[in-house]
Amino acid sequence: MTGAALDARVVVQRSAEFTLSVGVRAAAGETVAVMGPSGAGKSTLLAALAGFAGIDDGHIRLGDRDLVSGPGGRARAVDPAHRGIVLLGQDPRLFPHLSVSDNVAFGLRAHGTHRHAARAQAAEWLARVGLPDAGGRRPSELSGGEQQRVALARALAARPSLVLLDEPLVSLDPDTADGLRTVIRAALDCTAIVVTHAAVDALALARRLVVIEDGRVSQEGPVRDVFAAPGTPFVASLAGLDRVEGTLRGGRWEADGVRIPGAVAPGLRDGDAVVAVFPPGAVQLSAADADAAGVGGVDAGGDEARSAGAGAWSAGAGDVARSAGAGAWSAGAGDVARSAGAGAWSAGAGDVVRSAGVGDVGAGAGDVGAGAGEHAAGTWIARVRRLEPTLAGVRVHTAAPAVAVDVPLEAVAALGLEAGVAVRLRVAASAVRILPIAPAPHP
Structure with a gap:
């Protein structure tokens, strides 16, 4: 594993109404995913890290080098060509007049590698991305997914200290994207920041996730931890969960007269502001x-x-409602609700509820299932x-x-x-x- 540790605080005033102010860190060799709604500042962050956009304040350190430092972030700024950073976006930007092999070897040759050595390394990288026999072809002869694989090989062949991936899979069909995702996961051997809109990309490629909303970091941490406990409605939507804010009352979530029971996190007390999280x-x-x-x-x-x-x-x-997951949804009078999971959901008056787990919502007088009371x-x-x-x-x-x-x-x-x-x-x-x-x- 190669690459250098990243420590950056980026402040960019994009307009009078919007300022990006985020901190991003990555250990050497670590892949960090960045997610956020459109317009949150993700691409601005990558452009600033790569040196294609200036910053108004902050710093960018890569390994033991200060790429941008000083008051206002302007006292010292290393030219993009000398940062050791490669930015790969949705457009592969291959040179149409060069062969696939020469495209991959381009960065190596630019840094002084001998032609034969560069071509040998290009062949190795093409094999790593699943295109061992494509070296002699032109980019126009490749599919969109194959072009992205060549672009990835070119980026990684140069042995950068940091790779920035700006949604490289977004324009590909699902099957092609899945194949390239596997290639990226296997080929990435350096520090990387991956901007994506897809939760599957974050889970497959990254160890940590940084979520940016309205130009600020709204949540960060290990990818699975962030998705398991979404801190904002946007993060909940990424994780495919409902997330509603309320107050803990009597061991239940409550807001506007609605009460929802559930598993309460340790340390919470009545009156605490809480969220209830559950799948749609x-x-x-x-x-x-x-x-x-x-x-x-x-x-x-x-x-x-x-x-x-x-x-x-x-x-x-008289029918039977069964669920292989969290429990039977509902059953009419006299029906049987069985659950192979964590508990039966509800049953009408006189129904039988059987559960292999715990946590039934319950049925009885006063409940909606019984047709009386609140x-x-x-x-x-x-x-x-x-x-x-x-x-x-x-x-x-x-x-x-x-x-x-x-x-x-x-x-x-x-x-x-x-x-x-x-x-x-x-x-x-x-x-x-x-x-x-x-x-x-x-x-």
Whole structure:
């Protein structure tokens, strides 16, 4: 493993309304992912590190060299060609008049490597990126994915101290992107900063993740830790989780009259500001006026659901609702709800609930499932804000609290889902984690 440690604090005033002010560190040989919404400042950060954009304040240190230092970040700035940094973006920028081999060897030749040695090293790198026989071809004869592999080989063949990857997979089809992702993971042998919009890239390529929002670092840490405990709604969306802010009351999340039970993180006390985190697929959605004794809802987890009439999606009387995950969603009067996971979600009056785990939401007098009293903990009425198509169906975004629910396409028509429609939501305690609201890191 090669490369040098990076220690940077970059301040760039891009306009009167926007200033980028972030700190980024990477140990020698470490890959750090950078994510953030469009316009957050990710590409500005890479341009500043590479020397293609000046900084208004801060410093950039790579190994034992100060690339940019001094008051205002302007006292000393090393020219981009001498920083030992390579920036690889969405456009491979290959030289069309050179062969693939000469493209890869270009950086080596520019640094004084003899022609024969440079071509030998180029051949080695082409083999490493899966193109051992492409050396004599021209870039125009390659596919988009193959061109990106050549660009990667050219970047790494020069033995840079730091590689900056600015969404190199975004313009590729899923299969090609997956293949190149594997190549990048195997070939990266130096310090690297990878900007990406895809959580899979961060998980596959990086050890740590830095999230930038509105020009500031909103969260950072080991990739899996960040996704497991998202600190902002944006990070939650990256991780594919619902995240709602509230207050801990009686061991439950609470806000605006909605109560959600769940596993409470150690050290939290009543009155603490907290977030409830759970996957959209763990939320049951049904018509707001669904018959309580018939309990109906959309099985967002993807299991079989039958129409019980009155706009509800549920298992009918005498049917069995099963879940291989967090528990059965709902069952009508007299039905049996079985769970192979962490607990049954709910059952109507007189139902039988069996669970291999713990954490049932519960059913009984006073709960929604029993059709009397106030809403049960983990159940509430919300209004649809918008519908978002997904590969598996539709993601329904609701308000107060802002929760997303994954449902099959047929549920949209069956329940008449559209903006403004009231729906009943239910989530099981076994699917919910209640976490503290973490302070944003210092820039």
